[in-house]
Amino acid sequence: MSSQKLMQRMNLQQGRPFANGYSGRRVDTVMGTRTESKTQVRKSASPNFVSTNGTRVGRPASPSRDRLIYVLTCLVGHHVEVHVKNGSIISGIFHATNADEDFEIVLKMAQVIKDGSVKERKSDHDSIKKPQPMVIPARELVQVLAKDVSLGDEFTPGQSCENQKDLMIDSVISHSHHLETERELAPWMPDEDDPECPELENIFDGTFDRKWDQFETNEALFGVKSTFNEELYTTKLERGPQMRDLEKLALKIAREIEGEETQDLHLAEERGFSYHDDFDLDEESRYSAVRREVIGSGLRENENSDMEAYGSGIFAGSLGLVTSESCSDSLSKKNGNEAQASCNETQASSTSSSVVEEAFLHTLADKDLGLSSVDANSELKSDCIAQSSSLDDEIRLDDNQIKDQGGKSRRMAIQDSQTSDDVNMSIKLEEVIISAPLYDPSSSSQGNIITESSDSPVRGKLPAASESVDPPIRQVSSTSYSEYAHAELNRPFSSPSTSCGSLSSEKSTLNPNAKEFKLNPNAKSFTPSSSVRLHAAVPDGSFYQASNVNAVQHMHGLPLGVGVAPSFSHQPVFYNPQAAQIQSPQAYIHPNGPVYGQQMIVGQHPQFYYVQSYPPEMPHKGRKF
Amino acid sequence: MEGGNGEELAVGCVLSLRTTLGDEIEGQIIAYDRPSNILVIQEGSSKAGPRRNIRLLKANYIQDFTYLRKAEDPIDPNKCYIDLAGLQAREEASLRQAEIEAERIGVGVTSEAQSIFDALSKTLPVHWDKTIIVVMNEVRVSSPYLPENVTGGTPAANDRVKKVLDFERKRLQARGPG
Numbered sequence: 001m002s003s004q005k006l007m008q009r010m011n012l013q014q015g016r017p018f019a020n021g022y023s024g025r026r027v028d029t030v031m032g033t034r035t036e037s038k039t040q041v042r043k044s045a046s047p048n049f050v051s052t053n054g055t056r057v058g059r060p061a062s063p064s065r066d067r068l069i070y071v072l073t074c075l076v077g078h079h080v081e082v083h084v085k086n087g088s089i090i091s092g093i094f095h096a097t098n099a100d101e102d103f104e105i106v107l108k109m110a111q112v113i114k115d116g117s118v119k120e121r122k123s124d125h126d127s128i129k130k131p132q133p134m135v136i137p138a139r140e141l142v143q144v145l146a147k148d149v150s151l152g153d154e155f156t157p158g159q160s161c162e163n164q165k166d167l168m169i170d171s172v173i174s175h176s177h178h179l180e181t182e183r184e185l186a187p188w189m190p191d192e193d194d195p196e197c198p199e200l201e202n203i204f205d206g207t208f209d210r211k212w213d214q215f216e217t218n219e220a221l222f223g224v225k226s227t228f229n230e231e232l233y234t235t236k237l238e239r240g241p242q243m244r245d246l247e248k249l250a251l252k253i254a255r256e257i258e259g260e261e262t263q264d265l266h267l268a269e270e271r272g273f274s275y276h277d278d279f280d281l282d283e284e285s286r287y288s289a290v291r292r293e294v295i296g297s298g299l300r301e302n303e304n305s306d307m308e309a310y311g312s313g314i315f316a317g318s319l320g321l322v323t324s325e326s327c328s329d330s331l332s333k334k335n336g337n338e339a340q341a342s343c344n345e346t347q348a349s350s351t352s353s354s355v356v357e358e359a360f361l362h363t364l365a366d367k368d369l370g371l372s373s374v375d376a377n378s379e380l381k382s383d384c385i386a387q388s389s390s391l392d393d394e395i396r397l398d399d400n401q402i403k404d405q406g407g408k409s410r411r412m413a414i415q416d417s418q419t420s421d422d423v424n425m426s427i428k429l430e431e432v433i434i435s436a437p438l439y440d441p442s443s444s445s446q447g448n449i450i451t452e453s454s455d456s457p458v459r460g461k462l463p464a465a466s467e468s469v470d471p472p473i474r475q476v477s478s479t480s481y482s483e484y485a486h487a488e489l490n491r492p493f494s495s496p497s498t499s500c501g502s503l504s505s506e507k508s509t510l511n512p513n514a515k516e517f518k519l520n521p522n523a524k525s526f527t528p529s530s531s532v533r534l535h536a537a538v539p540d541g542s543f544y545q546a547s548n549v550n551a552v553q554h555m556h557g558l559p560l561g562v563g564v565a566p567s568f569s570h571q572p573v574f575y576n577p578q579a580a581q582i583q584s585p586q587a588y589i590h591p592n593g594p595v596y597g598q599q600m601i602v603g604q605h606p607q608f609y610y611v612q613s614y615p616p617e618m619p620h621k622g623r624k625f
Numbered sequence: 626m627e628g629g630n631g632e633e634l635a636v637g638c639v640l641s642l643r644t645t646l647g648d649e650i651e652g653q654i655i656a657y658d659r660p661s662n663i664l665v666i667q668e669g670s671s672k673a674g675p676r677r678n679i680r681l682l683k684a685n686y687i688q689d690f691t692y693l694r695k696a697e698d699p700i701d702p703n704k705c706y707i708d709l710a711g712l713q714a715r716e717e718a719s720l721r722q723a724e725i726e727a728e729r730i731g732v733g734v735t736s737e738a739q740s741i742f743d744a745l746s747k748t749l750p751v752h753w754d755k756t757i758i759v760v761m762n763e764v765r766v767s768s769p770y771l772p773e774n775v776t777g778g779t780p781a782a783n784d785r786v787k788k789v790l791d792f793e794r795k796r797l798q799a800r801g802p803g
Contacts, residue, residue, distance in 0.1 A: 067636070067656030067700065071665050071679060073707050077716030087646065093719045103661050109723035131727050138661070142646060144681040151677065151700060 069099045074151050075144075082107065083142040089114040090134060094146070102138035110134035265291070637698045640666070642690030650680060653699050657684070667699055731756060734768075737797075741770050744793035749786070760786045770794075 075094045082090045082105055092110025097103050109131040215226040237243075262268050265286060285291075641651040652668035662685055668678040677699075729746065731739060731753045742758050745751045751760050758766040763778035764786045771794075772787045 062658070062660075063702070064636075064656050065658045065660070067702075068658040068661070068663055068665055068681075070700075070705055070707070071655060071681070073712070075679065076712045077714075077719050079719065083646065093716065093723060095716070103663060108720060109727065130730075130732050131723060142683055142686050143644070143648075144679075146679045148676040149679045151679075151705075 065099075068103075071151065072097050072099065072103070074149060075146050078146050078149060080105075080107070081113075081145045082136050083145070084136060084140040085142055086140075087114070088112050090136065092131065092134060094144075095133070103141070104138040105136040105141060105144060106133065107136070108133045635695075637696050639693040639696050640690050641693055643688045644682065645686045645688045650682070651693075652678075652680065653696060655679070655699050728752065731758075738768065738770055740797055741766075741790070741793060744797065745786075745789060749789060766790065 072094075076096070078094050080092065080094045082092075084090065089112070090107065090110050091113045092107030094105070095108045096106040110133065111131045215228060218224045218226065258271055260271075261273065262271065265281075268274075269286075636654055636656060639651070639653045641649070643649050650666060650668065652666035654664065655667050656665040657663070658665075662683055664682045664684045664687075666680045666682060668680060729742070731742060732755075734742075734753075734756050738756070738758075742751060742753070745758065745760060745766075749760050750762075751758055753759070754765070756768055758770065760766065761778065761782055764775060764782050765777045766786065767774045767776070770790070772791050775783055775787045775790060777783065778786070
């Protein structure tokens with residue numbers, strides 16, 4: 001690279017031929033005055049000077065000077081020591097030099113650390129001066145030392161930047177700059193060879209000495225009386241003639257358990273089973289990654305408990321559907337009359353649902369699909385978990401049987417599901433639902449835990465769900481939801497959200513009489529001329545549109561987005577923190593404000609509230625959230 | 626050493642030299658600027674990797690030198706990039722760091738006082754108020770920094786500072802003059 005290029009580049013970068021980090025603004029004044037006030041000492045160019053590239057070049061473009069400037073530039077911000085003529089050493093942060101002239105050094109936060117001019121020893125009362133900027137004139141300069149400089153020519157610019165950012169090591173962070181006067185470190189030697197201190201190397205060589213009692217020894221040595229009673233911490237062992245048999249039995253059981261095959265990665269490793277499928281599990285996925293349930297693959301590493309909950313919830317949700325639709329039809333046919341209605345239902349539903357589950361575990365091996373439907377169905381979770389608990393109990397128990405009955409019940413279930421559109425839809429929905437990461441029979445233990453946890457809140461509700469009164473409602477809403485689903489979303493699996501939403505209507509406070517939402521693309525956009533109060537007659541539970549202006553504007557911007565998004569999250573999404581207070585299914589009536597009533601709520605989807613345009617003259621009655 | 630042999634001061638040469646101030650240096654020439662008579666030498670760095678110790682030496686302070694060998698140009702001129710933004714950032718960071726450190730140093734205090742301050746600062750939040758060490762914003766320790774000079778603060782804090790001060794003093798004495 002020619003010297004010209006280097007010069008140009010440096011000029012371009014720097015803007016001026018000052019080898020400092022800035023384009024010279026701040027220091028300019030300093031430098032300017034300094035250079036003017038100084039007499040310049042110049043060394044005349046020696047005629048013998050031969051530059052590396054063999055040509056003699058004039059001073060401004062000399063490659064050697066360029067190199068010098070380059071090195072100095074690399075030093076900016078670096079901690080340096082400057083030795084001066086009188087022997088003093090000044091330490092500071094390199095800030096600038098006047099590369100045009102004679103390279104005097106400008107340091108910031110500089111201090112004289114060794115004063116060459118002071119002859120006598122430093123006494124105790126020496127004081128340390130505050131660091132300040134210093135300029136070392138060229139004629140005083142002897143040398144400049146900089147340690148551990150990276151000259152930047154080894155890496156690409158981006159990399160060198162990274163390298164220069166020092167890693168934040170602990171000592172940097174804790175600022176342990178104050179070095180203590182180092183002690184002379186000597187290796188530890190025991191004082192004498194104490195017979196009571198066994199050789200550390202041999203400590204594990206000795207056999208297990210059952211006769212040694214730590215408490216006795218402690219008491220003998222130090223007079224410490226112990227109050228330790230082993231039985232406080234463990235079951236009392238009956239040491240008697242049965243001991244041996246019990247021991248044998250215990251060992252046998254232990255061996256059995258430890259020899260069990262497991263799908264759990266960690267357990268498998270402990271027990272020494274080489275994990276069946278993947279050997280390309282790296283350390284991270286083995287030991288530290290969050291393990292998620294994977295559909296359709298043999299790898300059931302570790303079900304994310306949420307997923308599990310979703311799975312079981314959704315599963316149960318679908319079960320609920322199936323229960324309502326086909327229960328009375330196919331399943332009662334199949335199973336005849338069981339003792340209790342609920343029992344009938346759960347049995348039936350468990351059968352059919354597991355059937356469908358099975359079917360779709362095969363068909364929908366697409367993990368993404370399942371996961372996305374899980375996402376879609378996440379809102380199903382809390383509702384559907386309602387139904388899941390007792391159903392899952394049954395499922396658990398009947399698992400194996402169900403699988404056997406699979407083909408038969410499936411056929412029946414599906415046939416019956418085709419009897420009505422709604423049922424059809426719901427079956428479809430449930431298929432989708434079930435395809436979500438679910439229920440792995442082999443890991444039923446985890447599923448059990450989850451369902452058990454949801455047991456209590458659910459039990460009370462389940463009987464409600466099983467009442468046949470509800471099906472009509474559900475059918476109605478599922479119709480509407482299915483339509484909505486088709487209208488709104490391309491993904492076929494969006495419908496589960498709505499269908500399960502219908503389930504939620506039993507237990508949640510959703511408005512059962514809500515009309516179906518139809519997106520009106522021609523809706524006038526709402527612009528609040530004055531602060532208009534937004535009413536959300538909260539169908540409750542789900543989505544409260546804050547009635548302050550800000551929220552309105554926000555809402556308005558994305559009507560569709562708002563409309564669609566909440567449907568995927570069952571959790572009530574509150575934009576207004578006070579919305580939580582409003583739980584009644586009736587229109588919220590502000591005492592001062594106009595009563596909008598039900599008719600104002602057009603196209604209300606039970607799951608969310610879509611704000612349509614407001615006449616501008618609606619006054620804001622001042623309640624600010 | 627004015628007017629030195631151009632060849633010997635060419636880039637890449639490894640020299641061993643002695644300065645008039647008594648330093649002995651061995652390193653490789655990165656650059657030599659004749660007009661300013663500054664020789665830029667690189668010496669091996671204590672840290673591994675591409676970092677080096679750089680020395681800018683005024684050539685007129687070279688007492689004598691020995692030409693050891695010729696080696697390659699330590700810098701590749703084609704790859705010399707300067708990251709101005711990075712440099713500025715580094716400078717700012719260094720300045721900030723230096724300022725923080727400077728805060729810790731008392732102005733016009735004895736080195737003994739500084740040692741005590743340092744020792745206290747390991748476990749207690751301390752800062753200087755002229756020549757008084759202020760601990761936890763409450764307790765003040767003035768010269769000569771003996772337990773008697775501890776004033777202020779709640780009795781508990783006061784006691785604590787006294788104890789720590791005592792302990793640190795003993796420790797410093799046991800260490801002896803560093």
